[in-house]
Amino acid sequence: MSNLNLYGGEKDHIRENLNKYTRKAFKSLPKCKNPHILDIGCGTGVPTIELATMSDGHVIGIDIDVTSLNSLQRKIKETELNNRVSAIKNSILTMDFPEESFDIIWAEGSIFVIGFENSIKKWHQFLKPNRFLVIHDENKDKTKKLGLITKCGYTLIAQFELSDNLWWLEYYTPLEQLIQEFRHKYPKDSELINELNKDQIEIDKCKSNSVVISSFFVIMQKV
Numbered sequence: 001m002s003n004l005n006l007y008g009g010e011k012d013h014i015r016e017n018l019n020k021y022t023r024k025a026f027k028s029l030p031k032c033k034n035p036h037i038l039d040i041g042c043g044t045g046v047p048t049i050e051l052a053t054m055s056d057g058h059v060i061g062i063d064i065d066v067t068s069l070n071s072l073q074r075k076i077k078e079t080e081l082n083n084r085v086s087a088i089k090n091s092i093l094t095m096d097f098p099e100e101s102f103d104i105i106w107a108e109g110s111i112f113v114i115g116f117e118n119s120i121k122k123w124h125q126f127l128k129p130n131r132f133l134v135i136h137d138e139n140k141d142k143t144k145k146l147g148l149i150t151k152c153g154y155t156l157i158a159q160f161e162l163s164d165n166l167w168w169l170e171y172y173t174p175l176e177q178l179i180q181e182f183r184h185k186y187p188k189d190s191e192l193i194n195e196l197n198k199d200q201i202e203i204d205k206c207k208s209n210s211v212v213i214s215s216f217f218v219i220m221q222k223v
């Protein structure tokens with residue numbers, strides 16, 4: 001039996017270090033009673049659960065990765081949020097909801113799938129009038145991205161950055177320590193080692209400066 005789930009759970013705790021920024025972005029939205037929220041590319045649902053906890057609303061998390069969705073499903077049970085949170089297998093490439101379904105659309109780390117401009121254009125129809133889109137994306141081309149907001153039918157409410165230093169301190173350094181710990185504890189768990197290797201490759205890319213680490217949240221309102 002692999003210790004993959006155990007590692008996934010610990011990794012999620014590290015991801016939770018970034019929840020304070022999810023909360024900061026959420027707090028910049030005007031108060032909304034019982035919002036309907038769509039979390040696009042929800043993964044294991046760290047922000048999804050946080051959004052449900054902060055709001056009194058209903059949250060749908062969508063993703064294509066079944067293992068991540070199963071993990072979110074377990075969290076929904078553990079937190080007894082079954083009546084307010086659902087995890088659905090659905091791709092960004094094919095997702096279709098009735099027009100004006102949501103008060104808030106949230107996407108952390110998933111906008112790369114079809115790109116910033118395509119995403120904010122396509123998701124516009126799923127928002128109720130005057131409602132909100134929150135994106136957490138890499139800092140690359142940030143000025144250009146911010147310039148697209150009005151062109152695509154939104155106004156800018158707020159934006160803030162998560163620096164390289166912050167990512168190292170709150171995410172990558174603890175993750176690297178966790179990888180080493182699990183490597184040491186379970187050297188014969190090949191499934192786990194495979195996953196640890198993948199995560200280490202991601203960290204090594206960050207170290208070599210071949211990828212952008214810093215990121216930004218942007219909060220927009222549909223006009």
Ligand SMILES: C[S@@+](CC[C@H](N)C(=O)[O-])C[C@H]1O[C@@H](n2cnc3c(N)ncnc32)[C@H](O)[C@@H]1O
Binds near residue numbers: 045046091092
């Ligand atoms: C960087 S993770 C972010 C997960 C989560 N939002 C978070 O912030 O912890 C990106 C997620 O996008 C998902 N994803 C990739 N392609 C997708 C697609 N075509 N449709 C839906 N989700 C997708 C991945 O499976 C992954 O869970």
